[in-house]
Amino acid sequence: MTFIEALILGIIQGLTEFLPVSSSGHLELGTYFLGVQSEDNLLFSIILHGATACSTVVIFRKDIFEIFKGIFKFEWNESTKFATMIVLSMIPVGIVGVFFEDQIESLFGGNILLVGMMLLITAALLAFTYFSKKNEGSITFKNSIIIGLAQAIAIMPGISRSGSTISTALLLGVNKEKAARFSFLMVLPPILGAMLLKTKDFLENPEIASNISGMNLSVGFLAAFLSGLLACQWMITIVKKGKLIYFSIYCGIVGLLAVAGGLLW
Template identity: 80%
Template sequence: MSVIEALILGIIQGLTEFLPVSSSGHLELGSYFLGVQSEDNLLFSILVHGATALSTIVVFRKDILEIIQGLFKFQWNDETSFAAKILLSMIPVGLVGVLFEDQIEALFGGKILLVGAMLLVTAALLAFTYFSQKHEGSVTFKSALIIGLAQAIAILPGVSRSGSTISTALLLGVNKEKAARFSFLMVLPPIIGAMLLKTKDLIEAPELATGLPVTSLVVGFIAAFVAGLLACNWMISIVKKGKLIYFAVYCGVVGLGAVIGGLLI
């Protein structure tokens, strides 16, 4: 993987982790057309995912600090309740990741027809929010679990995690700003957990980290971090303004193109 390829894939990861267009789907498409399989190198994958996690922490640093301070009060309060909802939302994706790890991994690796079909699903889900007008509620334990189920489905390449979780929250009547906040904070534990699992795999098979120059790794990390910062802040503004319909159109066009390409290739 060259520095330019690492730069492109890092930007794709950073932007699409937060924008409702599927980071996994775009990484699959990007890797396919560049002739590079970024997931084949665990170290690169760990670094770019770590970069997006770090950008989330930077953007929501005040929220995270408030949650931590609330937890250390050792009493049931708003922060403790929020943390409990985050933990509840993690259960579906955790179960799917543990029970179906091999099946999920088999879905990746250049299957652009599948990616295209799932991007069309993402487009439809985003479009539904355009007709949902009631957004005054808060995230409840019931809605947290349902949003967690949406996140579990987003493991499929082409289904946007942020798109599916935010759209689900909005369809459940959650306030736009609260929906975005919960969606971005709930992804931190799964990303960190996945990084730890990949790190474990890397320790057990260090040869999987070979083949990439240090410059490519550094460039990929920085690109993912900067792009993640921009995309996270941009996405919060987009959700507040109710502009998800534009991404529905984008996902529809890209998804249709990927489906046609997958059928022709």
């Protein structure tokens, strides 16, 4: 992996982790067209996900502080209620991650036809929100589980996690700002959990990082972190203004190109 490749992939991860266009799908397309070997990227993947997790913490630091402040009061309040809904939303993706890890991993590795098809699904889901007009509700325990199911489905490369969770929340009638806030905060525990699992894999096979320099890891981290800060703030504004339809068009175009490329190459 070269300096430029690390920079490009870092920017892709940071932008697409928060924008509703699928970070996994774009990283698959990026590594495919750059010719980066996916089997050499475990440590790099850990670094990039750590960077976007840091971006989320920075943007929502006040919310996270208030949640923990409320939890440590050891009483049933809005913070403990919100934390409980976050835990409920994690159950579906946790089940998929534990019991279907090998099957999920087999979907990654440059299958741009699959990525293209999943991007078309993302495009359709984002388009549905255009017709959702009543968005004054709050996150409920039932909604958190349904949104969690959307997050579990978004493990597929090409289905946007933020796109699927925010769209699902909006289709359930949740307030736009609350939908975006819940979507970005609910991803922190799964990201941290995935990082721990990948770190375990790396510690068991440290030779996988033999072709990745410390400089490239640092460049990837900074690129993902800074672009993640920008994308996260931008996405919150986009959701409030109800402009997800533009990303539906984008995903549709990229999805069709990826499908065409997968069929022709």
